[in-house]
Amino acid sequence: MVNWEERRQLVKIANLYYEDNWTQEQIAKKLTVSRPIISKSLQKAKDLGIVEFYINDETVQTVSLEKRLESEYNLKDALVIPSVDKKPELTLHSVGRSAAYYLSKNMKDIQSLGISWGQTLTSLVKEYPYELRENMKVVPLEGGMGRKKVEIHANQLAYELAKKMGGECSFLYAPAIVESEELMNRLRSMEDISEVIEEGRNVDMAVISIGNPYEHSTLKSVGYLEEEDVKELKKLGVVGDMGFRFFDQDGKPVHLPRDKRVVGLSLDDLKQIKQVVAVVAGNYKADSLLGMLKGNYIDVLITDDETAKTIIQKSG
Template sequence: MLEAEEKAELIKVLNMHFIEGLTQSQIAKAFHVSNTIISRKINKARDYNLIDYFFKDETSFTVNLERLLEKQYKLNEVIIVPTLGKDFDMVEYEISKAAVYYLLNNLKTVHLIGLTWGKALWRFTKELPFQEHNHLCIVPLCGGIGSSGLEIHSNAVVFEMAQHFSCEYLQLYAPAITRSFELKQQLSKMSVISTILDKGSNVDLAVVGIGDMTPSGTLRKLGYLKETELLYLKKVGAVGDIGCMYYDRDGNEIDSDFNKKVVGVSLNTLRQIPNVVGIAYGIQKKEAVLGALRGNYINTLVIDSELASLLHTEG
């Protein structure tokens, strides 16, 4: 029996071949694989009778929307998890599984993986299979020391992934947010920290969460962002954050004292990473994801169908 993630991928290939009229060679180029692999996928879809009914399946709707969003925002790939009739926990689980499936199929040319932090990243790493990938090294993209929510800090999710993959990992022994810009500068000059930040700037692939501006957002909920700071960031146009770095609706980094105190890879550096995979779910993330897309911080997006529909309508 096909896993849901593999079925969705096969239907995407069928859609590109039979609906969009792309050749197997063109599809192979889009997936960064050989023609032979695409041929095998089409044959596998035929073996499972997917060709006969994929037009009627809910997955075919999400595949069409994926292709629209890929073209609309010039993304490498969009993966959409259907949400109809599912509660939040199930959506969260299926989003994580979809992100894991994508990662496992894109590890061949990857050596350095960077992770930010947050609940989405924590759930994602928990769903990773226990497989040996000892050619990998996992790196935190922002600081990971604090007194609250320790399990979702960057160092914790990096360790979790390394445990699942039996591979090397690095730790960033600095807080994500310092007390002052001066302290951030001092810490960043320390070789034990600057070395990790340099590694983070040169990862082959990054997996990031996308924070929103709601009072229940992780930074605010854990007390790392004061209510007055949240209100100020909203006032100056912030719509979301990646790795604690806030940006506006057009994707421009917010010029604020808060951003200047963050120990981590900058948003500008994030743009230079070959493949940044963003994980987001829930309609409250709409403005944050739109800003991230407009800022070109994301290359690959894993989201739920409700959020995807909003992005297509308002992008």
């Protein structure tokens, strides 16, 4: 009996080999495994009845979506998870679990990992397996958000993930948004804060999620956005946010006065990171995710099939 993640991998390998005529060596290089593993996987796909004279599996639809996303947005990898009975909470859990599995299997040369905040990433951390990665350093990419929903703060997620890996973590001892630019400048001059922000800029991999400020907005629920703020964002053409930084439909940063008061990485900082993994659940985030894809911030995308379909439809 194989689990969903393994079955999806078998379908992907079979699709590349039989449909796209890739060699086993090419597939092995793409998936960063040895050629004998690809050979064994192709045989296993036959044994399970996935490959007959055609690829016969319900997972082929999600693999097709993955290929479209990888090609359209020059992604290193895409992982599309079937939605669970149109139930957002179950879909979020499924995406988080699959993202945890993906990270666990794809961090061979990663020694520093940056993590943002939010419910989707909280699901990922909860599902991440306990394993030994003693040389790993986990770094929060922005400050905290006060006392509400502490469990989804970047500091907390960095701590919980590092604990599961047996590694270390840094803490960003500052709010995500401070009261004044003067206070921001004072905080930046503090070694404990400036060093962690610099660590965040230089991580080997960043794991982020994306928000929609208009629908199911966590920023609104924790009091960081008021109704007047939301109206202003609409006027400015904002479609989404990442780590308290806002952007438009083309992924271009929309600069606000509050930007000078944000403790954390900018969108330009994010673009300089070697590998950015975006974990996004919920079709209502499609426009927000599309903006990030158009802005070329993302290297690996993990999302649900409804969101993937909407993105492909919108991109023509």
